[in-house]
């Protein structure tokens with residue numbers, strides 16, 4: 091049995107989701123860890139460490155006052171306006187409490203730049219609704235004292251239990267086409283790497299903006315085809331989606347706020363993980 095570290099009380103918003111749940115499971119044997127879920131679920135409803143929370147309806151402050159977290163990890167989806175208001179309330183709470191936030195952001199905060207990969211201190215710019223929404227929350231958090239905030243910008247997250255891999259498997263089974271974006275150059279990661287990175291950021295009390303994509307860049311179509319081959323499927327059908335005629339980058343590379351080598355990854359490791 092590992093000893094629970096009383097140093098932190100952690101609240102994972104979205105602990106029933108793909109990444110939130112992986113993070114919850116990684117941390118719960120080490121820290122007093124709590125989580126939120128949104129959709130009715132008897133398993134969570136009967137678990138005293140879980141709180142039902144719907145951003146559009148519930149006041150996040152009530153959960154914060156019940157849990158008294160020293161670290162909040164934000165991994166929710168849902169209505170954008172409700173999420174922005176919830177993060178404004180969280181920011182007010184952080185100002186007056188000994189507490190920090192780890193916010194899962196996205197490479198989409200750079201989706202208006204297409205010619206280069208992006209680094210931590212580059213100015214964010216988006217022309218998508220999703221990218222704008224993430225920038226808005228990042229900016230409101232980045233106005234707080236800097237040691238209280240870690241913004242983790244993630245590229246597409248794969249991993250054997252990820253919704254993306256499940257969707258590919260479903261398409262192969264049902265013989266429906268898999269969408270590929272031949273002009274998209276990106277980097278990638280897995281849930282298992284993200285959870286290790288979050289654990290390290292907590293243990294080492296790190297803060298700032300982190301770019302958590304693989305060290306190498308891949309073409310979306312090549313990467314998806316490699317996955318399909320690894321899944322041992324030989325007659326897939328693909329739907330080519332061309333959003334521009336030129337190559338377009340959507341990649342978050344680390345430069346100024348790097349994690350140690352064992353927490354960095356190459357895209358090939360994701361393929362190898364699927365092959366097990």
Ligand SMILES: NC(=O)c1ccc[n+]([C@@H]2O[C@H](COP(=O)([O-])OP(=O)(O)OC[C@H]3O[C@@H](n4cnc5c(N)ncnc54)[C@H](OP(=O)(O)O)[C@@H]3O)[C@@H](O)[C@H]2O)c1
Nearest residue numbers: 104106107108109128129144145165166167168194244247
């Ligand atoms: N997965 C990726 O490839 C990726 C890439 C970049 C960034 N991110 C970011 O990482 C975070 C987690 O993503 P994910 O892929 O793990 O998402 P997910 O699997 O869809 O999980 C979303 C979580 O949010 C909860 N939720 C949904 N609607 C809600 C609402 N209205 N109010 C409160 N909670 C709500 C869900 O609860 P129920 O399941 O109980 O309904 C679930 O716990 C998101 O902020 C996303 O933008 C993900």
